[in-house]
Amino acid sequence: MKVSQEGLIPYGEGIGDQCLDGTKERSCNQLLIESDVTEKLPLNVNYTFYGRNYSSVYICENGLISFEDCKGFCKNQTDLRASSVPVIAGIWQDIILFDFHSSGGNFKVPYAYYKERTNNNENSGCFVESKEKIEQHLQRGFGERLSYFNLTHMLISTWHAIDNTNGTVQIVIATEDGERDTYALLIYNEWNVTEEQRMQIGFSAGCDEKYFPLSSIAGTSNIGVPGVYAFRIDQRDIIDPSKGSNILYRFIL
Numbered sequence: 335m336k337v338s339q340e341g342l343i344p345y346g347e348g349i350g351d352q353c354l355d356g357t358k359e360r361s362c363n364q365l366l367i368e369s370d371v372t373e374k375l376p377l378n379v380n381y382t383f384y385g386r387n388y389s390s391v392y393i394c395e396n397g398l399i400s401f402e403d404c405k406g407f408c409k410n411q412t413d414l415r416a417s418s419v420p421v422i423a424g425i426w427q428d429i430i431l432f433d434f435h436s437s438g439g440n441f442k443v444p445y446a447y448y449k450e451r452t453n454n455n456e457n458s459g460c461f462v463e464s465k466e467k468i469e470q471h472l473q474r475g476f477g478e479r480l481s482y483f484n485l486t487h488m489l490i491s492t493w494h495a496i497d498n499t500n501g502t503v504q505i506v507i508a509t510e511d512g513e514r515d516t517y518a519l520l521i522y523n524e525w526n527v528t529e530e531q532r533m534q535i536g537f538s539a540g541c542d543e544k545y546f547p548l549s550s551i552a553g554t555s556n557i558g559v560p561g562v563y564a565f566r567i568d569q570r571d572i573i574d575p576s577k578g579s580n581i582l583y584r585f586i587l
Contacts, residue, residue, distance in 0.1 A: 341521060341559065343467055343504055343506055344460055344464055345504070349449075350449065350460070351449040354393055354446040370395035370396060371393070371394045372392055373392075374403070375390055378487060380509075381487075381512065382516045384539040384544055384569075385569060386401075386420070388401035393446070393448050397425040397426050398421050398424060398505075399424075404419045404421060407419055407421070417540050418541055420540040421537070421540070423534050423535055423538075424504070424520050426533060426535065427533045450489045450490075452486060452487045452488075453465075453486045468506060469485060471519055472508070472517055474558055474559065475576070476564070483517075485509070488506060491505045501522070501524050502522075502524065503520075505518065506519040507567070516567050517567065520565075523561065546571070546574075556576035557575065
């Protein structure tokens with residue numbers, strides 16, 4: 335799977351993202367605590383997931399985010415189907431994150447990024463660019479159903495240079511003032527999946543209530559852009575615009 339760099343939502347320390355780093359070598363803010371999970375991160379508005387509103391988030395270094403404390407889940411590498419907390423898994427496995435350098439192909443330390451961007455941020459240019467890209471992806475999937483949606487808040491989590499490659503995974507959550515629809519994008523850039531890798535990708539409401547897995551990410555998409563997937567996530571079921579209904583399917587890769 336390969337998505338052009340232009341398909342990713344802007345990210346990085348250079349535009350104000352916070353670095354999620356389990357090591358002590360980097361100078362950026364150290365947000366990771368035990369079990370490779372951030373502390374509780376407050377959000378500016380509520381984001382709705384499976385019909386419930388959440389005002390904070392936790393981010394796991396191994397490719398997922400949760401709206402409740404997920405340290406135990408991440409530490410034990412629990413099967414996504416057995417999650418007791420609400421999670422979105424972009425690539426749930428024991429991944430290794432590297433700072434990959436073009437000069438010689440050397441690497442430094444694991445890292446990932448987090449940022450909530452709003453229409454009130456100082457970096458308005460970055461917000462506008464991110465908003466345009468997100469809305470383009472959502473428009474491809476939801477068309478006229480998106481005509482009334484005015485994106486005001488976005489939560490962007492990025493795992494870059496996975497397993498010492500240039501592979502990058504993003505989970506993007508978008509909402510309008512926390513009062514209207516909430517959407518999620520899963521974006522995979524230059525990502526190659528092998529049969530030996532067992533990765534879990536999808537959504538879980540927690541407590542065995544609801545579970546929506548992706549069956550494959552290898553060169554596919556549900557909106558016609560290879561490596562990009564769009565979903566509406568605020569309802570009691572995940573809405574896949576390519577299905578017309580909420581069909582569950584297995585995801586073992």
